[in-house]
Amino acid sequence: MLFKLSLKNIARSxxxxxxxxxxxxxxxAIFYIFNAIESQTVMMKVSASTYEIIDLMxxxxxxxxxxxxxxxxxxxxxxxxxxxxxxxxxxxIYLTLxxxxxxxxxxxxxxxxxxxxxxxxxxxVIGTVLSQVxxxxxxxxxxxxxTEFEFVFSSSACVKTLIxxxxxxxLVMIFNTYNVSRCKLIDLFNANKKSExxxxxxxxxxxxxxxxxxxxxxxxxxxxxxGITELQTADKILIPIAxxxxxxxxxxxxxxxxxxxxFMSIKNxxxxxxNSFTLRQFSSKINTTVFSMTIICLMLFFTIxxxxxxxxxxxxxxxxxxxxxxxxIQLDKKMDLPTDSGYSEGIIADSxxxxxxxxxKLGFNIDKYFKDIIEFNLYASNDILVRDTLGxxxxxxxxxxxxxxxxxxxxxxKMSDYNKLAKLYGLDKVHLNSNEYAVVAxxxxxxxxxxxxxxxxxxxxxxxxxxxxxxxxCMNGFVYxxxxxxxxxxxxxxxxxxxxxxxxSGILVANYxxxxxxxxxxxENIIINLxxxxxxxxxxxxxxxxISLYEGSIGLGAMITFIGLYLGIIFLIASAAILALKELxxxxxxxxxxxxxRKIGTDEQVLNKALFRQIGIFFMFPLILAIIHxxxxxxxxxxxxxxxxxxxxxKSIIVTAGVIVFIxxxxxxxxxxxxxxxxxxx
Amino acid sequence: MExxxxxxxxxxxYGSRSSLTKAIDNISFEVxxxxxxxxxxxxxxxxxxxxxxxxxIDKVTSGHIFVDGEDIxxxxxxxxxxxxxxxxxxxxxxxxxxxxxxxxENIVLALSIQNVKASEIDRRINKVAKELDIKDVLKKYxxxxxxxxxxxxxxxxxxxxxxxxxxxxxxxxxLDSKSAKMLLERFDYLNKELDATILMVTHDAFTASYATxxxxxxxGKIFNExxxxxxxxxxxxxxIIDVVTLLGGDLNxxx
Numbered sequence: 041m042l043f044k045l046s047l048k049n050i051a052r053s054x055x056x057x058x059x060x061x062x063x064x065x066x067x068x069a070i071f072y073i074f075n076a077i078e079s080q081t082v083m084m085k086v087s088a089s090t091y092e093i094i095d096l097m098x099x100x101x102x103x104x105x106x107x108x109x110x111x112x113x114x115x116x117x118x119x120x121x122x123x124x125x126x127x128x129x130x131x132x133i134y135l136t137l138x139x140x141x142x143x144x145x146x147x148x149x150x151x152x153x154x155x156x157x158x159x160x161x162x163x164x165v166i167g168t169v170l171s172q173v174x175x176x177x178x179x180x181x182x183x184x185x186x187t188e189f190e191f192v193f194s195s196s197a198c199v200k201t202l203i204x205x206x207x208x209x210x211l212v213m214i215f216n217t218y219n220v221s222r223c224k225l226i227d228l229f230n231a232n233k234k235s236e237x238x239x240x241x242x243x244x245x246x247x248x249x250x251x252x253x254x255x256x257x258x259x260x261x262x263x264x265x266x267g268i269t270e271l272q273t274a275d276k277i278l279i280p281i282a283x284x285x286x287x288x289x290x291x292x293x294x295x296x297x298x299x300x301x302x303f304m305s306i307k308n309x310x311x312x313x314x315n316s317f318t319l320r321q322f323s324s325k326i327n328t329t330v331f332s333m334t335i336i337c338l339m340l341f342f343t344i345x346x347x348x349x350x351x352x353x354x355x356x357x358x359x360x361x362x363x364x365x366x367x368x369i370q371l372d373k374k375m376d377l378p379t380d381s382g383y384s385e386g387i388i389a390d391s392x393x394x395x396x397x398x399x400x401k402l403g404f405n406i407d408k409y410f411k412d413i414i415e416f417n418l419y420a421s422n423d424i425l426v427r428d429t430l431g432x433x434x435x436x437x438x439x440x441x442x443x444x445x446x447x448x449x450x451x452x453x454k455m456s457d458y459n460k461l462a463k464l465y466g467l468d469k470v471h472l473n474s475n476e477y478a479v480v481a482x483x484x485x486x487x488x489x490x491x492x493x494x495x496x497x498x499x500x501x502x503x504x505x506x507x508x509x510x511x512x513x514c515m516n517g518f519v520y521x522x523x524x525x526x527x528x529x530x531x532x533x534x535x536x537x538x539x540x541x542x543x544x545s546g547i548l549v550a551n552y553x554x555x556x557x558x559x560x561x562x563x564e565n566i567i568i569n570l571x572x573x574x575x576x577x578x579x580x581x582x583x584x585x586x587i588s589l590y591e592g593s594i595g596l597g598a599m600i601t602f603i604g605l606y607l608g609i610i611f612l613i614a615s616a617a618i619l620a621l622k623e624l625x626x627x628x629x630x631x632x633x634x635x636x637x638r639k640i641g642t643d644e645q646v647l648n649k650a651l652f653r654q655i656g657i658f659f660m661f662p663l664i665l666a667i668i669h670x671x672x673x674x675x676x677x678x679x680x681x682x683x684x685x686x687x688x689x690x691k692s693i694i695v696t697a698g699v700i701v702f703i704x705x706x707x708x709x710x711x712x713x714x715x716x717x718x719x720x721x722x
Numbered sequence: 723m724e725x726x727x728x729x730x731x732x733x734x735x736y737g738s739r740s741s742l743t744k745a746i747d748n749i750s751f752e753v754x755x756x757x758x759x760x761x762x763x764x765x766x767x768x769x770x771x772x773x774x775x776x777x778x779i780d781k782v783t784s785g786h787i788f789v790d791g792e793d794i795x796x797x798x799x800x801x802x803x804x805x806x807x808x809x810x811x812x813x814x815x816x817x818x819x820x821x822x823x824x825x826x827e828n829i830v831l832a833l834s835i836q837n838v839k840a841s842e843i844d845r846r847i848n849k850v851a852k853e854l855d856i857k858d859v860l861k862k863y864x865x866x867x868x869x870x871x872x873x874x875x876x877x878x879x880x881x882x883x884x885x886x887x888x889x890x891x892x893x894x895x896x897l898d899s900k901s902a903k904m905l906l907e908r909f910d911y912l913n914k915e916l917d918a919t920i921l922m923v924t925h926d927a928f929t930a931s932y933a934t935x936x937x938x939x940x941x942g943k944i945f946n947e948x949x950x951x952x953x954x955x956x957x958x959x960x961x962i963i964d965v966v967t968l969l970g971g972d973l974n975x976x977x
Contacts (some may be wrong), residue, residue, distance in 0.1 A: 307840040320822040636818045641807025
């Protein structure tokens with residue numbers, strides 16, 4: 041009997057449940073898709089190092105899934121609360137008829153069970169279909185070769201989805217039971233008779249608060265763009281975030297009152313058609329929903345930033361590698377290790393010989409596999425520290441950046457070595473007189489720091505010889521091949537000056553003697569196998585190769601893209617669903633209002649237009665502010681990641697806009713159609 | 723005298739063929755310009771159904787309703803809405819004011835959906851506010867007003883468009899006796915001074931006694947009709963009570 045009642049309840053209120061169903065199904069589908077990536081990656085033919093990255097990605101995705109489950113859980117409970125509110129009268133009737141609270145809880149239990157089962161089944165089916173498209177994307181991202189299309193169903197992802205969502209539904213059931221047990225009959229009947237007081241805010245206070253919060257927001261924007269060099273530690277970023285959040289709240293708070301005042305004073309607009317009605321609808325609700333508007337705005341902001349950064353990061357990472365990894369291989373090891381350094385005797389002995397000698401001992405034939413070989417040393421001495429090279433600007437810089445390591449030894453390279461390397465790398469060569477030095481760097485904030493002291497012509501003294509800077513700024517350049525700009529500065533000095541300086545590390549850069557990718561891979565494999573050589577324990581030599589850097593970068597980019605997509609889409613769904621549910625929950629009030637308007641003779645098209653505008657304004661308001669936030673947010677991300685090209689960013693912004701239009705717009709449309717249905721005269 | 727409303731053999735049936743309910747059973751009458759007509763009947767007598775048919779909220783099963791010579795049973799779609807907003811004024815038992823708007827804005831709404839210029843709005847509202855004695859509450863929201871004030875605001879909304887016919891559905895139903903009396907005196911004023919044609923549905927003899935004519939309905943048919951003529955309101959009220967007693971049943975209880 042109760043089960044039948046539950047079924048009928050769902051069938052009857054299917055219109056109210058549309059958004060709820062839609063959100064649940066979408067949530068289930070997305071949860072499945074991203075967890076199914078694991079089984080798709082297993083099928084791909086990729087190299088071992090890519091496998092490692094994929095492994096990392098999969099474990100990160102499942103970690104993120106826990107977080108996502110929390111968001112979805114909150115969303116479902118929130119949505120459920122809205123639906124329950126609409127049915128207070130119904131529960132009141134059950135109670136007056138003498139039904140026990142336990143039985144009402146049971147009805148709700150069955151309802152949740154039915155809704156849960158249907159949404160899980162439909163969501164999993166949709167998820168399975170969409171994840172086939174996803175597998176193409178995955179293969180493309182990892183540049184894996186798909187031999188043939190294969191239909192993949194991930195049972196582990198399916199089980200995981202079932203477990204996670206079951207837990208969420210059980211929470212909803214507990215929540216419902218708790219709510220029913222707490223409710224009083226009189227409250228249930230009076231639930232609809234609310235007399236909300238509409239307080240008009242003082243326009244002057246609104247204006248003042250609006251101006252203040254705009255200024256605060258402007259300052260927060262400046263912090264993450266113009267004043268970005270001030271943000272040296274991670275905790276400092278919290279200040280603009282907090283300021284932005286607070287000012288967002290107060291902008292919504294003041295703007296609602298302000299806009300109404302402005303429009304009200306323009307009588308020709310305010311008293312035209314249903315404009316006064318629409319505006320009042322808007323302002324009567326925004327008074328109570330400023331808080332959720334703020335949350336939605338921030339969530340949208342997060343979505344836009346994450347999506348656009350994540351999508352562009354992979355492509356820009358790989359395109360950067362072309363200039364940053366110009367040679368096939370770079371081998372390096374520490375040199376001249378002191379006997380008390382804690383390393384084994386073998387390694388300390390090995391640190392006295394050159395890289396090529398070590399390779400020989402490992403049984404590697406350099407001449408057979410390598411060409412364009414450059415071998416050189418980097419030098420460092422505790423006599424010349426960072427604080428010394430900063431000279432007079434040290435005090436000022438230390439105040440600005442108190443956490444940098446000023447006691448680290450500076451690194452030096454012989455001019456002739458650097459110029460050979462520069463030729464191979466395609467960098468600018470350095471020409472110095474016997475009493476000059478130059479600094480090469482590519483880490484932006486360090487370039488700024490070093491330029492300070494270079495402009496002051498700060499001299500440095502090595503072995504009693506004083507050198508002055510040749511240029512008043514750092515030269516763009518690097519020695520180590522990496523996938524990002526992390527060269528904090530290497531000093532290029534005339535060759536003979538370094539003769540008595542201890543060697544810090546020995547480096548060998550070369551290209552493979554190979555013409556095809558297969559041949560290169562063969563040499564790469566030989567190098568990887570050197571680990572098994574009997575001499576291997578006696579050396580700490582390390583290799584960075586073009587192939588491994590590319591694979592790592594591709595994998596890392598893909599990983600960030602997937603996690604970004606996952607989080608971005610979930611946040612987008614959450615914010616759109618909250619808005620939609622809020623709007624729909626008002627529809628009972630709206631129904632009476634619209635039917636009154638209809639009675640006094642308003643045309644149906646005019647009514648629909650008013651409804652469309654009302655919902656449109658509600659969806660647009662947080663989005664517009666979120667977009668403005670994002671302009672600065674993306675700039676900040678671009679600075680942080682230092683990897684964006686303009687073209688990449690535009691492409692990713694277009695994709696992001698597409699995703700937002702599709703999901704957010706979809707929610708808007710469904711909300712409009714559902715509301716239209718609710719206010720329709722039966 | 724000019725004929726504003728003509729109801730011609732109107733019938734309204736509910737239900738299926740097997741269980742037919744005749745809510746209105748062949749009713750015909752006319753209302754002239756400047757008349758204040760009350761329709762009385764017990765609950766279930768069909769008076770509200772009749773009003774809904776005249777206001778085009780409901781559709782007749784057969785028969786015709788003419789407003790100012792136009793057959794409104796033939797109107798469809800937007801023409802219906804146009805008719806409602808231009809020819810009719812509505813007053814409801816539960817006021818039906820929008821709680822989000824001030825009294826002023828509620829009244830404006832009736833004009834703005836007719837696309838009346840904003841410059842003209844203020845003048846017309848001031849005039850009607852004076853007539854209905856609501857100048858003080860124009861800036862208030864419905865929740866800040868008493869029931870009587872709300873109903874007078876609703877009345878202002880109904881007559882500001884200069885409708886041919888004002889329809890009132892139990893206008894005093896939710897009011898205390900003092901507010902009801904005040905409202906009815908305003909109706910009387912609107913009817914006598916502004917020549918407004920009012921058709922009011924009520925089950926309350928006191929309310930009906932303010933009309934110039936009372937039509938009694940029982941089981942969907944016209945049962946009796948009283949003209950005030952030269953009677954005082956008290957005399958007219960006694961006559962109404964006599965008919966009500968004759969009608970018997972529920973209507974007595976409603977007193």
